[in-house]
Amino acid sequence: MHDNERRLSDYIDQLNAEKKPKDHEHLGADPELQKLFHTARLVRSLREPAMPERDFPAKLVRAVTDQLVQTKQKKKKRAWMASIVGIAAVLALSLLMHIVSLFDQPNIVKAMEKAFQDVTAYHGFLEIVETNAQGKTTTQAKLEIWADKHGRYYIRELEGTNKGLITVNNGRTKWQIRPSEKQVHRFPAFPDPYRFAFELGTEIKGIKQAISTNIIREEKTGNRPSWIVEVTPQGGEPYRIWIDKETRLPLQKQYAMHHGIQYKLTYTKIEWNDVIPEKLLAYHVPKGFQEVSQNPEQIVTSIDEAKESVGFLPDTVSQIPPGYVQDRIAIIPDKKLVKLYYRALDKEIVIIQGKAIGKWKLAPTAMVGKIHHQTAEIQSPVVEESGVLGAGGPYAGLTDLHSIRWRQNGFEYAVIGHASLGDLIAFTKELTNGAFEMPTHKDPFPFKPKVEVPVDLEREKNDQKKRRCWKFALEIGSFVCGSSICQPANVPWRHYWRLPDSL
Amino acid sequence: MVHANEGSRVNWIEHLCLSTREPVYRLIYFKVQNREEAEDITQETYVRAIPYLQKNHVPPDKQMAFLKTVALNIIRDRWRQHQRRGTTADLEAIAPKEAAFEDPVEWSVQRMTIEKALNELNEEQRTVIELRIIKGYSVAETAQIMNKKETTIRVMQHRALQSLTRILHDGMK
Numbered sequence: 001m002h003d004n005e006r007r008l009s010d011y012i013d014q015l016n017a018e019k020k021p022k023d024h025e026h027l028g029a030d031p032e033l034q035k036l037f038h039t040a041r042l043v044r045s046l047r048e049p050a051m052p053e054r055d056f057p058a059k060l061v062r063a064v065t066d067q068l069v070q071t072k073q074k075k076k077k078r079a080w081m082a083s084i085v086g087i088a089a090v091l092a093l094s095l096l097m098h099i100v101s102l103f104d105q106p107n108i109v110k111a112m113e114k115a116f117q118d119v120t121a122y123h124g125f126l127e128i129v130e131t132n133a134q135g136k137t138t139t140q141a142k143l144e145i146w147a148d149k150h151g152r153y154y155i156r157e158l159e160g161t162n163k164g165l166i167t168v169n170n171g172r173t174k175w176q177i178r179p180s181e182k183q184v185h186r187f188p189a190f191p192d193p194y195r196f197a198f199e200l201g202t203e204i205k206g207i208k209q210a211i212s213t214n215i216i217r218e219e220k221t222g223n224r225p226s227w228i229v230e231v232t233p234q235g236g237e238p239y240r241i242w243i244d245k246e247t248r249l250p251l252q253k254q255y256a257m258h259h260g261i262q263y264k265l266t267y268t269k270i271e272w273n274d275v276i277p278e279k280l281l282a283y284h285v286p287k288g289f290q291e292v293s294q295n296p297e298q299i300v301t302s303i304d305e306a307k308e309s310v311g312f313l314p315d316t317v318s319q320i321p322p323g324y325v326q327d328r329i330a331i332i333p334d335k336k337l338v339k340l341y342y343r344a345l346d347k348e349i350v351i352i353q354g355k356a357i358g359k360w361k362l363a364p365t366a367m368v369g370k371i372h373h374q375t376a377e378i379q380s381p382v383v384e385e386s387g388v389l390g391a392g393g394p395y396a397g398l399t400d401l402h403s404i405r406w407r408q409n410g411f412e413y414a415v416i417g418h419a420s421l422g423d424l425i426a427f428t429k430e431l432t433n434g435a436f437e438m439p440t441h442k443d444p445f446p447f448k449p450k451v452e453v454p455v456d457l458e459r460e461k462n463d464q465k466k467r468r469c470w471k472f473a474l475e476i477g478s479f480v481c482g483s484s485i486c487q488p489a490n491v492p493w494r495h496y497w498r499l500p501d502s503l
Numbered sequence: 504m505v506h507a508n509e510g511s512r513v514n515w516i517e518h519l520c521l522s523t524r525e526p527v528y529r530l531i532y533f534k535v536q537n538r539e540e541a542e543d544i545t546q547e548t549y550v551r552a553i554p555y556l557q558k559n560h561v562p563p564d565k566q567m568a569f570l571k572t573v574a575l576n577i578i579r580d581r582w583r584q585h586q587r588r589g590t591t592a593d594l595e596a597i598a599p600k601e602a603a604f605e606d607p608v609e610w611s612v613q614r615m616t617i618e619k620a621l622n623e624l625n626e627e628q629r630t631v632i633e634l635r636i637i638k639g640y641s642v643a644e645t646a647q648i649m650n651k652k653e654t655t656i657r658v659m660q661h662r663a664l665q666s667l668t669r670i671l672h673d674g675m676k
Contacts, residue, residue, distance in 0.1 A: 005661045009642055012660070016639040018538035036664040039671065041536040042617060043636045043664075049532040051525075052542050060524060060542075061517045064549045069513055422644065434650050438634075 004033050011037055018050050054109065054213055108227065108243060109213060112204050115248035119200070121148035124270035125158075126198055133260035140263075146276040147199060149346055154280040155196050167196070170281040171343075172328060173295065177286065184285045186293045190341070190348055198265045201346070203250050207231055207241065216240075221251050222268060297330040297339065306331050306338045312411070314338040314353050317430035321423060324349065337388060342417075342427070349417030349427055352388045356412040361386055369404070370437040376406035376428075378439070380421050388412045404428045404436070512557075519556070519566065520549055527570050534578055544581075548574040620670040628663035635660050 007023070014021040023037060128140045141160030147153040150171055157165045164179040174187040195202075207213060211232045219228055219242070226242040233239070237256035244251045252266040285291050300306045307313045309331045320326060320342060327341040327348070337354040362368065362377045363384035369376040380402040382389070387405060403416040404424050415427045428436045527548060532541040552573040555561070561569055621629055627649075634645040635656070646653045 005657045008661050008664065009657045012635055013641065015537050015636075016641075020535075020537055020540040020543070024535070024540060035668050036661070039664050039668040040636055041534075042671070043621070043632060043667065044536045045533055046614060046617060046637055047639075049529055049541075050538045052528060052538060052545075056542060057521055057524060060546055060549065061520050063546050064520060064553065065513050065516055067550050068516065068553055425648070429648075438638075438648065 004030075004036075007033060008036055008040070012040055015040065015044060054210070057212070058214075108215065108229065108248075109204075109208055111248040112243065112250070113208065116200060116204050119149070119249070119272050121146070121273045121276050122200065122270055123273055123276075124267045127266045127268050128160075128197070129264045129266070131257075131262045131264065133257070143196070145196065146273075146280055147196075147201075148276050149201065150343075151192070151346065151348075152276060152281060153196060153199075154276060168281060168283075169195075170283065172299070173283055175283060177289070182289050184289050184291050186283075186291065186295045188295050188297055190350065198250070198253055198267070200250060203241065203253065206233060207250075209234055218245075221266065224251060226251055296332050296334070298333060300329050300331055303329065305329075309333055310336045310338055310354070312355065314340065315411075315413070315431055316340065317351070317427060319430060321426040321430065323347075324423075344419070344423075347417065347419040347423065349415060349419050349423060351427065351431065352414045352416065353411055354388050356407045356410055357387075360407055367439050369406075369439050371406045371408060371428075371432050371435050374407060376404055376436060378421070379403045379405075382416065388414045389416065406432075406436075408432065515557075516549075516553060519553065523567055523570055526567065527574055530571055531574050531578065534575075544574060544577055547577055551577065616671070616674060620667055620674060623670050624663055624666055627659060628666060631656060631659045632663050632667065 011021050011023055021037075122145075124145050126143045126145055128143070129137050130140050131137045139159065141162070142158045143160075144156045144158055145153065146155075151169070152171050153167075153169055155167045157163055162180075166177040168175055168177075169189050169192055172189055174189045174192060176185045176187070178185065207229070211234060213232075214230045215227050216230050217228050219226055221242045221244075225245045227245060229241050229243055231239055231241055239256055240254045241250050242252035243249065249270075250267075251270070252264065254264045255262060298309075300309065303314060303316060306329055310333075323344045324342040324347075325344075327343040330339045330341065331337065332339070335354065337352055340351040340353075342349045342351075360375075362375060363379055363386055365379070365383045367378040367380070369378050377386070382401045382403045389403060389405060401416065401418055402421050402424055403414055405412070405414040406428075407413070413431060415424045415431070417424060425436065425438065524545065528541055528545045531544045531548070532538070535541055535544065548570060552570050555573075556566060556569065621632065624632065630649060631645060634640045634648060635642070640648065642653045642656050645651075646656045649656065651659070
């Protein structure tokens with residue numbers, strides 16, 4: 001029986017890993033165990049299927065064509081002289097190698113990921129060029145970019161409407177030096193909804209998650225031999241990206257044309273470094289500049305100091321989950337909130353806590369877990385900012401941001417972060433002495449629609465296109481004075497190319 | 504449709520594969536529940552089906568049904584081979600009716616049957632099945648979440664699947 005328990009467990013593990021179970025190849029299990037395998041597959045069919053790897057369509061066509069068409073070609077070749085066959089074979093092999101290299105897309109994506117693993121920081125010069133429907137090109141901006149794997153960056157606009165503008169996030173605070181106004185604006189470092197365009201890590205992640213990637217041809221970009229890859233992302237229009245054949249890293253990105261405007265972003269020069277120079281990441285207010293703080297947070301040095309400010313002793317995790325370290329403690333004095341920051345290599349989790357105020361209300365889209373028979377709100381991603389989430393920062397609508405929120409002993413807690421839900425659960429369990437329970441499959445969503453609302457899909461599709469356009473404008477908008485065609489009607493012009501003061 | 508030259512034949516194959524691969528893959532995946540095997544069987548399906556489709560001029564509106572039939576036959580063949588080796592494994596039996604993928608109602612009924620059976624398990628058994636199979640957590644992760652030992656999780660999932668098999672079997676009587 002013990003052996004069957006292990007075999008069943010291994011079988012489930014292999015299915016979870018999307019691998020063909022050994023028991024599908026060598027069926028030696030007893031009939032009873034086979035029935036359990038069968039039931040496991042049946043239960044698993046409740047999940048959405050894992051769709052094939054991105055390169056599967058190309059591989060499928062190639063494999064099927066090779067098997068069905070080559071047979072006929074081989075017959076023709078029998079009549080050829082041996083030497084000619086030999087030459088042809090060499091040529092065919094070369095051609096095949098060429099085609100394989102062209103279409104070996106997962107290798108491209110994997111190669112990019114692998115290459116980026118070796119990069120700890122980079123320093124580049126990014127050029128943003130706009131092309132209109134008549135083919136006229138205009139350089140919108142030239143930026144100097146320093147960025148590292150910890151999410152820190154330093155951006156200086158060298159040319160463009162905001163020439164001289166410097167934006168920095170050093171992981172503890174974010175600020176923008178605005179020479180035209182002689183002001184330095186400070187913002188919270190996390191979350192950071194306005195980062196910068198063509199951030200390499202984000203690009204590679206986007207390509208990895210794309211619906212499809214196709215190498216369309218090879219070309220030189222700034223004398224660098226590159227592959228041009230057409231990427232169809234999970235949401236939005238397809239775009240093209242140029243991958244350096246030598247470094248295996250992105251060099252250039254070209255968006256689809258929207259309303260007669262197309263953007264192309266090119267790293268005209270890029271080099272790999274170990275770190276961003278410390279002096280660039282050191283917060284300072286240049287002489288003659290005024291500091292304008294948009295950050296409601298105040299860093300404190302200890303839990304006791306936090307207690308003095310907010311009037312209660314904040315709970316801390318008894319054991320920090322593996323891979324994380326405590327980064328800093330902050331308070332929001334006017335809201336009487338404490339924020340404990342934990343950081344892993346490329347992940348950040350914040351525990352927010354404060355006294356429970358008002359009625360406990362769940363976000364309508366949340367899943368519902370339990371802590372000591374009380375409900376716990378699980379948002380993945382965060383859609384609504386109720387309770388301490390609302391006071392903790394502008395979280396809603398940010399992708400890859402998850403949260404778990406609950407009340408306990410008169411206090412409200414939220415664990416929020418750019419990390420897996422599993423990591424958030426680990427922190428939550430530490431804070432609740434293991435009392436947190438994930439929802440059961442029965443009814444993970446608390447609310448059901450009572451009234452069906454008719455949706456005009458065509459209109460919705462068009463609206464989404466407009467929103468994507470706006471999103472893109474905001475994405476590069478921190479550095480580019482954008483075209484009016486994409487400007488959202490409800491966003492003041494200056495917010496369109498500057499970080500909003502209300503961040 | 505038979506094409507005169509190899510170039511257009513390649514194009515035809517490419518078009519067929521790209522336009523039909525997803526539903527074919529989904530059907531196969533539904534039965535084998537792992538990507539590796541589903542990709543392998545999908546490829547074999549096209550290799551076996553295309554010569555017949557071309558030779559018999561199967562019209563486009565019948566091609567999908569034919570491809571699905573071939574896919575099911577391949578799965579059956581593979582399973583029968585295993586059966587001949589002395590096992591009683593039966594992938595066919597676990598699968599819903601062939602029509603399931605064509606008929607959302609059938610699929611919905613199938614789903615409800617499984618969910619109803621899951622609801623008949625006790626809380627712990629349901630949780631272990633949900634975490635291990637539906638959510639795909641490892642034994643270690645499940646043990647951590649449920650605050651149990653890994654060996655306990657293995658025993659629990661074995662018993663839970665035994666109970667579920669019994670409930671499903673009784674429900675089909």
